Amino acid sequence: MQNKYWYVVICVLIFLVFSFIYFPEIIRKRISNDWTSIDISVQQFVNNKIEKPLQPTLDFPPEDHFRKRDLRITPYLLANVFSLNSLRLFYLQILLLPVFIWFSIKIINRVSKNAAISFWGTIALLFSYVGNSFNYDTLFYDSYAYLGLVIALYFYKSSISIVFLLASYFVDERSIAPSLIIPLFAGLTTFSLAQTTQDFKTTFYKLFSHNKSFWTVFISVLIYIFIRILFYKNYHLDTPIGKDSGVSLGLGFIHRTKIPFAIFSSLKLNLLLILSTSFYLIKKKYYIVALWFIGIFVACFLVGTAVEDVTRSLSYTFLLVFVVYLLVGQTNEKVSRFIYFIALVNILTPTYSLLSSLYRIEAFSWFVHFSQKY
Template sequence: MLPNIHAVFIEFNQYLTTHLQKKHWVFVLSFLVFLLFSVIYFPEIVRKRIHNDWTHNDQLMQQFVNNKIENPLKPTLNFAPGEHYRKRDLRITPYIIANVFHLNALRLFYLQLLLLPLFLFFSVSLLVQITKSPPISFWATVALLFSYVGNSFNYDTLFYDSYAYFALLMALYFSGNLFCVFFLLLSYFVDERSLVPSMIIPLFVGLTKYSIETTKENFKTFFQKMIWQNRSFWMVFVSMLVYVLVRVIFYINYHLNTPVGANSGVTIGLAFKYGTKLPYAIYSSLKLNFLLIFCTCFYLFRKQYYFVGLWFLAVFLMSFLVGTAVEDVTRSLAYSYLLVYIVYLISIQIKENISNFIYFIAFVNIFTPTFTLLLNLYKVEAFSWLIHF
């Protein structure tokens, strides 16, 4: 006899409501989800390590990363500007971490795996603060986990974008103090694409402090509350300023730069050359969380929250432009996931009941495949490791 799925789901949500008010239970659940998720998406690089099954490209990648770990500030001028290796010269946060803790390329990836339960913990904790609803907080995090944002912790081998995803979440979580600056700088030096979504942090803090209704006031009042008197805005501004200054210093002293120009592999709309492959890549970055973003944009303008709507929409559009200006669309667009936290914050302020919609999104995200686009469309397979054992 089949169990009553609806009754089990209700009971599980009740369990979440009872236990996720306590931090240690949040971490226990996060670790259990991490273990289950890792079984579903067994890291391919771990399998290759067990069987010593490395391709020539795998070996080149490891050699490049290990060289950068040994000399993080040594430029890779021997590569052509369009090569992805050249774009990684200033993405030095992972290499410095590995250098300090004496890790190699593979161990740096294993450390990335261990960041996933922490990512889950801070995501659930932050959403519990916002929504006051442990079930929504849990399933909203699951909805992200089964998009590329979560998959990257297991799948993204030797690119280390997950360090940036994690640092952005930590910057949002610690947006009220100077830890925010520290984590923003870490994320910027994993990948410069995190600069754009970091601008959502001042909006998040402003809407946490002030009711969304106050944003209908004139622009002068909005500017004073959300920008001039918003400490987090200045922390993001200082982070960006420090980032630019450090990049200038690195360029002058170490000749580190990010290639630009016609042959750099960065052009507005570059990814559209992939035609029908592109929608799969775009969808996989956030999956049905995109619906939340689109619905929020529509709601903000329909209700005449124009200043908030323009800020929110501008961050999304800039993330989209940056994401489609390169070939690795999926990982680029995934940086915009901070927008999802704004959605929940706004939905609580306007007292909209979106719980059933969130459950639907979570389950659709679980049962739909994730693709990443880098020259070709690759499917992140669940249980693919089983065929190799």
């Protein structure tokens, strides 16, 4: 009980410090009611969806990108049940950040068996777009999907993870690709990485056919597809696809030189962990694990660059980072200093949100703002 108490204290302190760095500028905008006409129209759209979550937005043509928001059903239903409007749903999102921090620390500590790595690893995630989104991501609500995915990973042994997976899928279908990493995570917790060098049949048996998490994710995806078909037939809810709708393979590269900023901002230096782990798995000839791990990352990359908001989309790859920490715990690789370095760089570097143009979310921007003012 005392251990859980200290986890709560640590999570709240991290949340307060993080919010002190990032949140003042955001709350200032909310208090001053400094909304653009686009902001107001989006708020009205969300409020309408909260009132009638399953009613398609017929004011827009079928191929319009805005229609894609029709299927962010989870936050709309949540707001409907608890009588929240679009802004209160956003504030709830902010208050859920300590929950994300708690699950992140618990998962990393459980698999790495290193309290310091679990703390700084969470900080490294927090100061990428994944963490920033809880305070910044107004009216998109991707943070609800990020939280759902990390909770599903935590409960990978239980069928309750199906609920959180479906909740994430119905925030955004981009959640499906990273969720496929959960069976690999679960499989590697039951046997060592070195055992994957056994014959293909044995490895397949351990990672797939006799891996409960594989079937959990598989069933979740099937249920999601089934519900989506029902929604399409009964409510005409679907995801627009094509260049006109803002969903097309490689579409994100229309931003050209801005793309590196977006890719960096999605996870910042956590991307180095994913890439270096990919090379490590290939070098050690853990080919099945490498194929699975790299394949999910490539799938997330293709999905992430198929839309304009590349930063938000690529952030879904954050779930792969937990597999990295699991491998660290198994291999006893000495990476503590590297994790500390990543956390420090992530804190000090700005995040760039990309949707038609770059918007910089910089740590300590409030300090710069007041320095220039006074």
